[in-house]
Amino acid sequence: MGAEMMEGKVDRITTQEAEKRARELVDQMTIEERASQLKYDAPPVERLNIPAYNWWNEALHGVARGGTATMFPQAIGMAAMFDEHLMEVIGNIIATEGRAKYNEAVKHEDRDIYKGITFWSPNVNIFRDPRWGRGHETYGEDPCLTGRLGVAFIKGLQGHGRYLKSAACVKHFAVHSGPESIRHEFNATASKKDMWETYLPAFEDCVLEGKVEGVMGAYNRTNGEPCCGSYTLLRDILRGKWKFEGHVVSDCGAIADFHTRHLITSTAPESAALAIKAGCDLNCGNTYLHLLQALKDKLITEEDITRAAVRVFTTRIKLGMFDECEYDSIPYSVVDSGEHNEVALEAARKSMVLLKNDGILPLDRGRIKTIGVIGPNANSRLALKGNYYGTPSRYITLLEGIQDYVGDGIRVYYSEGCHLYKDRMENLGLKNDRTAEALTVAEHSDVVVLCLGLDETLEGEQGDAGNASASGDKEDLNLPKVQEDLLEKIVAVGKPTILLLSTGSAVSINFADEKCDAILQTWYPGARGGQAVAECLFGDFSPSGKLPVTFYKSVEDLPAFTDYSMKGRTYRYMETEPLYPFGFGLTYSRVELRNLRIRNKVTKDSDIQLTVEIKNTGNYDTDEVVQFYIKDKYSKYAVSNPCLCGFQRIHLNKGENRVVEATIPNKAMNIVDGEGNRYLDSKHFTVFAGISQPDKRSAALTGMQPLSVDINL
Numbered sequence: 001m002g003a004e005m006m007e008g009k010v011d012r013i014t015t016q017e018a019e020k021r022a023r024e025l026v027d028q029m030t031i032e033e034r035a036s037q038l039k040y041d042a043p044p045v046e047r048l049n050i051p052a053y054n055w056w057n058e059a060l061h062g063v064a065r066g067g068t069a070t071m072f073p074q075a076i077g078m079a080a081m082f083d084e085h086l087m088e089v090i091g092n093i094i095a096t097e098g099r100a101k102y103n104e105a106v107k108h109e110d111r112d113i114y115k116g117i118t119f120w121s122p123n124v125n126i127f128r129d130p131r132w133g134r135g136h137e138t139y140g141e142d143p144c145l146t147g148r149l150g151v152a153f154i155k156g157l158q159g160h161g162r163y164l165k166s167a168a169c170v171k172h173f174a175v176h177s178g179p180e181s182i183r184h185e186f187n188a189t190a191s192k193k194d195m196w197e198t199y200l201p202a203f204e205d206c207v208l209e210g211k212v213e214g215v216m217g218a219y220n221r222t223n224g225e226p227c228c229g230s231y232t233l234l235r236d237i238l239r240g241k242w243k244f245e246g247h248v249v250s251d252c253g254a255i256a257d258f259h260t261r262h263l264i265t266s267t268a269p270e271s272a273a274l275a276i277k278a279g280c281d282l283n284c285g286n287t288y289l290h291l292l293q294a295l296k297d298k299l300i301t302e303e304d305i306t307r308a309a310v311r312v313f314t315t316r317i318k319l320g321m322f323d324e325c326e327y328d329s330i331p332y333s334v335v336d337s338g339e340h341n342e343v344a345l346e347a348a349r350k351s352m353v354l355l356k357n358d359g360i361l362p363l364d365r366g367r368i369k370t371i372g373v374i375g376p377n378a379n380s381r382l383a384l385k386g387n388y389y390g391t392p393s394r395y396i397t398l399l400e401g402i403q404d405y406v407g408d409g410i411r412v413y414y415s416e417g418c419h420l421y422k423d424r425m426e427n428l429g430l431k432n433d434r435t436a437e438a439l440t441v442a443e444h445s446d447v448v449v450l451c452l453g454l455d456e457t458l459e460g461e462q463g464d465a466g467n468a469s470a471s472g473d474k475e476d477l478n479l480p481k482v483q484e485d486l487l488e489k490i491v492a493v494g495k496p497t498i499l500l501l502s503t504g505s506a507v508s509i510n511f512a513d514e515k516c517d518a519i520l521q522t523w524y525p526g527a528r529g530g531q532a533v534a535e536c537l538f539g540d541f542s543p544s545g546k547l548p549v550t551f552y553k554s555v556e557d558l559p560a561f562t563d564y565s566m567k568g569r570t571y572r573y574m575e576t577e578p579l580y581p582f583g584f585g586l587t588y589s590r591v592e593l594r595n596l597r598i599r600n601k602v603t604k605d606s607d608i609q610l611t612v613e614i615k616n617t618g619n620y621d622t623d624e625v626v627q628f629y630i631k632d633k634y635s636k637y638a639v640s641n642p643c644l645c646g647f648q649r650i651h652l653n654k655g656e657n658r659v660v661e662a663t664i665p666n667k668a669m670n671i672v673d674g675e676g677n678r679y680l681d682s683k684h685f686t687v688f689a690g691i692s693q694p695d696k697r698s699a700a701l702t703g704m705q706p707l708s709v710d711i712n713l
Helices: 015-026 031-036 075-079 084-107 143-158 192-199 201-208 231-241 268-278 287-296 302-318 338-351 398-406 435-443 481-493 510-515 529-537 696-702
Strands: 167-173 214-217 247-249 353-357 370-374 411-415 447-453 497-502 518-521 591-598 608-616 622-632 643-652 657-664 684-690 707-712
Touching (some): 015 302, 031 302, 075 084, 075 143, 143 167, 143 201, 143 643, 167 201, 214 231, 247 302, 268 287, 370 398, 398 447, 398 529, 411 435, 481 497, 481 510, 591 622, 591 684, 608 643, 622 657
Parallel strands (some): 167 214, 214 247, 370 447, 447 497
Antiparallel strands (some): 353 518, 591 608, 684 707
16 A cells, blocks of 8 residues: 555765755855745755745645645544554655656746645644634644654655655644634733643654654744744744754744734834744745845844755755755656555545444445435535645545446435535525425435535635635534535435535534434545545445544533633543544444553553453454553643543454554653643553543443553552
């Protein structure tokens, strides 16, 4: 599944080697030339044979916005796989296609935006509130899961060769997760405990373990400082505490916000000076056009400009841009190739989460003559994409996937049923002008597949989404009213009903949970998502994804959107019962776990070595995700609920028994105190092993109690 494409490890060019060459190059430039290289659309320096370079490219779930490329499931869907290995494979494929496209662009002297090999991905912000429109760009609400998947994706993107295959960039540093409408002037206030317990750990993993080459600042302020000019974030933490050696880029237009929206500076030169002195090397935007004026006004020194220029050229040298590089020969034929699309299809299969199944799934082809496929997302390409996407050469929608799968053997009826959010399909029609057709389809069908949800026009980034009133965020957790009405009317027909839910975030589907026979969360599953869904419905494979976010029963269960305290948020701190818990997801089979054991003498300085036996006692081959959680039983600073500390996706054939070995890192036993300090503050812990988190709702939904073992240091 693409692992053969992972190049063997060789000695990487070090930052020190690249920096020495970068400084020699920068020393030959005038101060004007150095300053010119600090904008994302850097012009050529022809006398030094330096070509123009546009730093802005995207690779959230495939090479984006630059033409044809393989499209994987949206990031939140990839998170639901709980699969570090496949994340690295996917990152490697994206870098391979990015290099191939870059090689051809350079041959044609195309130095445009979205043509480079500096990818502003992944997004490792914590999805703390399901109303946030950009949450589907993230890996969910948990720092452990986000950190593990972020590191794997970065390793795939950057490769293991002499040069960086591409340069990854984690974003948005830091404490950034809505609201979108006020992100340019918002001050996110977070305690030191929440900072180091929730908002910073994934970034720390990506810097220290992932060796990520780039870090992007956020639009907002954090505790009063604009993130792209924050001495606390960029100097004290990123370069001081974590010894980050790469470059920092601003979010696009974020430095101009200093004087136009945040009002912490008065002029563009002042904003440019604050950002570059804090350690923001590269400006996505135009404010660094004022660097020379800032220099003239003595707000900065030549060394400030030189330091940033050396950093950005260090990255370009590490990418092999001025050498013959091992990636120069990657052929264009790899782009959107059959092999890569097969991996994307595998990811779609692994990402889907079965939330409910009363026994209707998998469907029995021998007992079905007609299927009714209904809903605004049934034949929608946009519902496959998410946001920040490229252009696949072929799409397979949910409807098309079912039609292709059943062929001529089963009649497939189809009705769009309703608009995604408007009250009618035709401007001249009456309200609910597709309802009668949808009811007709349901009445004529043996089983109904109802395709509801959202797309990037309802949850997305400010400026991209169509719901201007919320600027891409959701005002509540409900489906659009027109879809809820359709759901109620279709269920009332009385036919077996399967809900396919295509969203990038948690929605409150209490009625569907009560009334539908099965619910399958598809996320935004990528270009061939419809094929994967059809195969799942008919039992070609067992669904095995797990929720990377909590599905709440109501928005009433959430604190105010602008409150960045973690109290009451996410599974780690919530005090109410969820509809579907973090880590939950059913399969077509059933497993049993037993004999959870600690293999080593655990001390305050050691990791925790565990083994647990798992047996597939059901009737289907399946993947399963074994999850480990830890609870500090003593410290007053302990997180209120057990926290994910490890996971492994495994495959089990019917009847197969396996022993799973796991290593829980020592840091999982640490607490964070009120001053943000991490240390061991307890001798007593409980470690849990299961197929979901150790809460009552998970036990009720899975019919399984987790195993547990106590640790006493």
